[in-house]
Amino acid sequence: MNLFKKGTDEQKSQADLLFEAQQRKQNLFRTQVALSWVFLLLFLLFLFSGLEIKSGEGVTSLSAWSFHIITQNNRQVREKIEKPLASFPFGLPNEGLDLKTIVVDGEFIKENIDFVAEGIIQTIRISILSILLAMLLALFAALGRLSSNPFIYALSTFYVSLIRGTPLYLQIFFFFLALPQLNIVLTGLWAGVLALGLNYGAYMSETFRAGLASVGKGQREAAIALGMTPAQTMRRIVLPQALRFAIPPMGNDFIAMTKDSALVSATGFVHELMWRAQKVGRAEFRNMEALVMAAIFYWIMTLLLTSLQSRLETRLSKGDR
Amino acid sequence: MVPIVKISNLDKFFGRLHVLKNISLEVEQRQVVCLIGRSGSGKSTLLRCINFLEEPSHGTIEVDGIKVDGGEKGAYHRQLVHDVRLKTGMVFQEFNLFPHKSVLENVIEGPVIVKGMDKKKAIELGEENLDRVGLLFKKDEYPNRLSGGQKQRVAIARALTMEPRVMLFDEPTSALDPELIGEVLNVMKKVATEGMTMIVVTHEMGFAREVADRVLVMGDGELIEDAKPADLFNNPQDPRTKALIDRYRTGEQ
Numbered sequence: 001m002n003l004f005k006k007g008t009d010e011q012k013s014q015a016d017l018l019f020e021a022q023q024r025k026q027n028l029f030r031t032q033v034a035l036s037w038v039f040l041l042l043f044l045l046f047l048f049s050g051l052e053i054k055s056g057e058g059v060t061s062l063s064a065w066s067f068h069i070i071t072q073n074n075r076q077v078r079e080k081i082e083k084p085l086a087s088f089p090f091g092l093p094n095e096g097l098d099l100k101t102i103v104v105d106g107e108f109i110k111e112n113i114d115f116v117a118e119g120i121i122q123t124i125r126i127s128i129l130s131i132l133l134a135m136l137l138a139l140f141a142a143l144g145r146l147s148s149n150p151f152i153y154a155l156s157t158f159y160v161s162l163i164r165g166t167p168l169y170l171q172i173f174f175f176f177l178a179l180p181q182l183n184i185v186l187t188g189l190w191a192g193v194l195a196l197g198l199n200y201g202a203y204m205s206e207t208f209r210a211g212l213a214s215v216g217k218g219q220r221e222a223a224i225a226l227g228m229t230p231a232q233t234m235r236r237i238v239l240p241q242a243l244r245f246a247i248p249p250m251g252n253d254f255i256a257m258t259k260d261s262a263l264v265s266a267t268g269f270v271h272e273l274m275w276r277a278q279k280v281g282r283a284e285f286r287n288m289e290a291l292v293m294a295a296i297f298y299w300i301m302t303l304l305l306t307s308l309q310s311r312l313e314t315r316l317s318k319g320d321r
Numbered sequence: 322m323v324p325i326v327k328i329s330n331l332d333k334f335f336g337r338l339h340v341l342k343n344i345s346l347e348v349e350q351r352q353v354v355c356l357i358g359r360s361g362s363g364k365s366t367l368l369r370c371i372n373f374l375e376e377p378s379h380g381t382i383e384v385d386g387i388k389v390d391g392g393e394k395g396a397y398h399r400q401l402v403h404d405v406r407l408k409t410g411m412v413f414q415e416f417n418l419f420p421h422k423s424v425l426e427n428v429i430e431g432p433v434i435v436k437g438m439d440k441k442k443a444i445e446l447g448e449e450n451l452d453r454v455g456l457l458f459k460k461d462e463y464p465n466r467l468s469g470g471q472k473q474r475v476a477i478a479r480a481l482t483m484e485p486r487v488m489l490f491d492e493p494t495s496a497l498d499p500e501l502i503g504e505v506l507n508v509m510k511k512v513a514t515e516g517m518t519m520i521v522v523t524h525e526m527g528f529a530r531e532v533a534d535r536v537l538v539m540g541d542g543e544l545i546e547d548a549k550p551a552d553l554f555n556n557p558q559d560p561r562t563k564a565l566i567d568r569y570r571t572g573e574q
Contacts, residue, residue, distance in 0.1 A: 221374055222417035222476075226431035226483060227406040236434060240421050 048292070050103040052082070056096035061087035065103040078107050105289050112280045116293050119273035120301065126192055126261040126272060131254050133197025134204055141205030142212055156205070163202035169263055171195040176267045188269030192261070200257050207249045211242035244316045251309035255302055262298075273297055324383075325350045325518050326371065326487055331380035331391065333366055340366050342542040344380070348487070348520060353513045355529035355550075356522045357565060358539035364522045367539065368489050371520070372409040373402045384408045385486045407435070410480030414492040416472040418464040424451065424475050425460040431483045443482070450478040454508045470501030474508050481512070488512065490521040526569040530554055538562045 012020075050065040062085045067078045080103060137159075144156025163171070176191035186194065215238045223233040265275035273294050281290030324347035333341035340363045348354050356364040369375040370391070371382055377391025385408045389401045418427050428447035432438040438446075451457040454474040464472055473493055480488060490509065494502040506528050513519055513532050523529060529536050530550045538546035538553070540561040546553060557563045 216417075218413060218415050218417040219419065222411075222413060222419070225372055225374060225406060225409075225411035225413075226479075227403055227435040228431075229403075232434055236430065237419055241419075244421065 046101060048102050048104050050101060051085075052098070052100040054096070054098050055092045057093065058091050059087060059089060060091045061085075065100075067103070067105040067107050069107055078105060102288075104292070105286055108280075108284060108286045108289050109293060112290065113293060115280060116273065116276045116290065117297065119271060119276040119294075120297055122189075122270060122272035123258065123261050123274075123301070126189065126196065126264055126270065127254065127258045129193045130196035130200065130257055130261070133193060134200035134253070134257070135250070137197060137201025138204035138208045141201060142208035145205065145209050146212060160202045160205055163198055168195065168199045168260060169266065171199055172263055172266060188264065188267035191267060192264030192270055196257060196260065196264070200253055204246075204250060204253050207246045207253070208242065211244075211246035212238065214245045215241045247316055248309070248313055251305070251312070255305050255309070258301060258305065259298060323350075324348055325385055326520070327381075327383040328367075328371070329381045329383075331367070331370060331382070332378045333363075333370060333375060334378045340542050341370065341377075344542075344544055346537070346544065346547075348518060350518055351516050352534045353519045353532055354521065354535045354537060355533040356520065356537050356539060357524070357526070357529060359561075359565065362539040363542040364539045365491055368491050368520060368522050371487075371489060372406050372411055374411075407483065408486045409489055410483050410485035410487070411489045412473070412476050412480055412491065412493050414495050416464075416469070416476045416496070418467075418472055418475055418479070420464050422463075423460070424456065424462050424464065424467070427464065427475060428460075428479045428482050431479065435483070446484075447478070447482050450481045451475070453481065453511070454478045468501060469497045470504045473497065473505045477505075477508055477512065481517075487518045487520065490519065490523070492522050492524065494523070494525055526554075526566070538565065 052063050052065060054061050054063070064083050064085055065080055066083065068081045069076050070079050070081075071077075072079075141156045141159060144152045147153050147156070172192055172195040175186055175194050176188060179186060179191070219237055219241065220233055223237040228236065261272060262274035264270045265272060265278065268275070277290040277294035278287075281287035326346075326348040328344060328346040331341055331344040331346075332339070344367060356368065358364045366375055370377045371384065373382070373389070380391050382389050382391065382405065384405045387401060387404045387408065389398070389405055418424075419430065422430060425444065425447055428451060429438075429440070429443040432443040432446065433440055448457055448460065451460055454477055456471060456474055456478065459467060459471065459475070464475070467475065477488075477493075493509065494505050497505065502525070506525065509519070509521070509528070510532050521528075521533070533550050536546075536548060536550050536553045537544055538559065538561070540559065545559045546557065546562050548558075553562065554566055557566050
């Protein structure tokens with residue numbers, strides 16, 4: 001950063017020097033945090049590396065475990081195989097030491113990763129459909145909360161209370177399993193979208209309401225004085241400002257929803273990430289590998305969405321007061 | 322001469338509080354009228370009744386031939402109120418620029434959205450008015466990059482771009498730092514000399530004395546004095562006016 005153009009140290013003011021010192025301290029802290037992240041990540045990888053350290057009388061050895069496909073009775077099976085890496089002519093006395101990390105079935109992951117990854121598309125589809133529905137509902141609920149009509153106000157608070165007072169899991173099942181009794185049969189996808197949309201709509205209405213309330217009375221008055229109708233005032237002046245206020249928390253909701261979409265797998269008919277992970281994991285009793293795969297996919301999606309959100313925030317903050 | 326603003330028997334209640342008491346007033350074209358009075362005397366409310374930001378409880382407001390009865394409801398009333406708002410431009414104490422729009426966008430918003438003016442033409446007109454207030458070079462900035470005085474000048478340009486017949490100013494300099502008041506008053510003076518009819522609620526006695534054709538004094542919801550500035554400042558009739566002017570004189574020294 002070229003905050004301080006040219007000039008030697010002597011020419012810099014006390015304040016500049018102080019500022020620079022602070023900046024250096026902050027940068028150092030940030031670097032340390034980044035390094036710690038790398039360390040934690042490596043440690044996690046190590047935990048799943050399949051390495052084993054054994055130490056006994058006079059010998060210490062390091063070996064790596066992994067799964068390999070072998071043919072047994074004319075059938076291909078995956079077998080855990082130890083591969084010695086190194087050994088040293090010294091060791092711990094008595095009981096010694098045997099440190100073994102988790103062995104991941106790499107062959108299983110190789111075979112199933114494509115199948116699980118395909119679930120991402122469905123997960124994103126559910127999330128986008130649900131967030132669109134949620135935004136629509138949240139907007140109406142928030143406007144309802146600001147309405148002077150008692151029935152509309154009641155409708156909005158009633159909806160929010162009912163939805164927030166019951167579990168999302170129950171709501172998904174209600175739409176999927178209970179509605180058919182009334183001859184309304186929804187596919188798993190639409191039951192999930194409806195439940196997620198209703199649920200997040202209720203939560204997000206609070207965000208929208210706060211956003212609408214953040215737009216000062218003077219803004220409305222200025223618009224009205226220009227001759228704008230209430231609808232024009234809402235659309236052109238109030239909503240854009242309210243949305244800008246509501247975007248960061250809405251981004252959080254969207255990220256949370258992406259993860260909650262996993263609950264839709266419970267219907268058994270929506271082949272998103274979680275469903276696929278469970279399916280392959282159960283079939284071969286490789287739940288750990290399957291769930292870790294899904295977890296990584298969810299995590300990557302969340303990271304991408306978070307960075308997208310912060311970019312959007314920067315763009316929206318133009319003209320901020 | 323036909324008055325451009327005519328207020329007849331105006332009453333305004335806030336709940337049980339009688340804020341404006343049977344006010345009648347005529348303002349002629351090209352007149353600059355300053356409304357002064359202690360805070361709480363109802364001067365802002367009177368101004369806001371003219372463009373129906375406050376709905377009058379009783380009485381009529383007539384602006385440029387459009388006559389509206391206060392306290393009415395319904396679509397016809399709303400249409401009349403809308404027509405009156407097109408005839409009046411308003412400048413607020415707190416500027417109320419739209420923070421999500423650039424200076425030029427602020428200025429052309431009204432003509433384009435409310436009047437349906439062609440955008441090109443609106444930009445032309447908007448730039449002309451920004452030039453009038455001396456801020457054309459800031460047209461692409463956002464309001465948060467402007468000083469208070471500049472914001473208020475943009476707000477004046479925004480109101481002017483609607484080509485109103487009457488400009489209403491609601492304490493336009495009260496939210497400004499002292500050193501920024503001058504630039505806004507200068508723009509207002511310029512608009513006045515260009516022949517705009519102006520009704521100005523203000524505490525700036527200097528401005529009232531120098532620019533106004535008439536000064537109205539409000540006290541306790543009534544018009545207590547209506548005089549040429551020279552007469553009013555030299556020879557106030559009502560003791561409340563006297564007190565106001567004395568306080569201003571002490572402040573000046």
